[in-house]
Amino acid sequence: MKQRLRRHIVLIGMMGAGKTAVGTELARRLHVSFTDSDAAIESAAAMSISEIFARDGETFFRDREAEVIARLLERPPGVISTGGGAWMQERNREAIRDHALSVWLNCDLETLWHRVRMRSTRPLLQTADPKGTLQRLLEERNPVYATADLDFPARPGSVEKTTARLIEVLREKEELWLNRSK
Template sequence: MAEEQPHKRVKLHKTVVLVGMMGAGKTAVGRTLAAQLGVEFLDSDHEIEEAANMSIAEIFARDGEAFFRDKESQVIERLLAGTPCVLSTGGGAFLAQRNREVITEKGVSIWLDADLEVLWERVRHRNTRPLLQTEDPKATLAEIFKARVPIYATADLSVRSVGSASLEDMGRSVQQALLDKRPDVLESVT
């Protein structure tokens, strides 16, 4: 039998949806948080790729961004209708009002808010980011950051994603934000 963690036991009532920029830690923090809570971790991009049997880049190339965004919304709605879990979304998912509305209605959005320099350090050595395949990827990232931050700031809650924090600490920070501000989503049980 697994040993109990020294902090409070909790019960998740709604899906926690992590939103934010590429490199903010949505997948890594999401996996850690799900393990801490004892719930399933899902990634909307992975679910789309599994359903289509192709990569997101291939979907974009074959069917276009509008098609992809429509499928992304359908997948997010389907996942939110299931058992409460931790859900990581692609960086662009929260930009669609349709997605923001369904996430707030059926779950809770948490913006992993990272500074531009932290994001750049995390993504600069990866070539898996199609949006950054430009002449000046750092400038491109800065443009995307500037455009998206005001939308991410409308999330139900935000948690700072700092480069020096461990994944375990980030997971605990998300839990604490939920316990403090959204007991309807995450309840402390004895």
């Protein structure tokens, strides 16, 4: 049985939580579009997130991020993954609440650290103590992430199994589905 989305599904959470990987698989299984807001920003700017941070600063980046998210939410319903800091901005939370179901991919510190420790593409972790920075960010952000419509535990495991678990939970959300068709 195929279902059509009435609203976007927006994945939020920390860097390394699996938003892009799970989002890509979720969109494929639901037969809808997938967009990674960070990739859309990089495409529009013709530079990486790290380069934007270095050249223009975080405030400039957050303004562009809000513009891109607002534009993505105007499209037909699909799956959108956001950068780790996007949900921290009230303007993004309001826009997402108006057009989407927000899903927090809730991950523990050790899982996140395992996934991001070898990546140099995380500008907020370019510190003397990247794991300590990650822990501080997690502690600061978790209370705000917890305001998402859905708190989904993103336990270690395959993308396929995580996506299957998420789809089971999403099927219960009646406000998300336009209709059910074969």
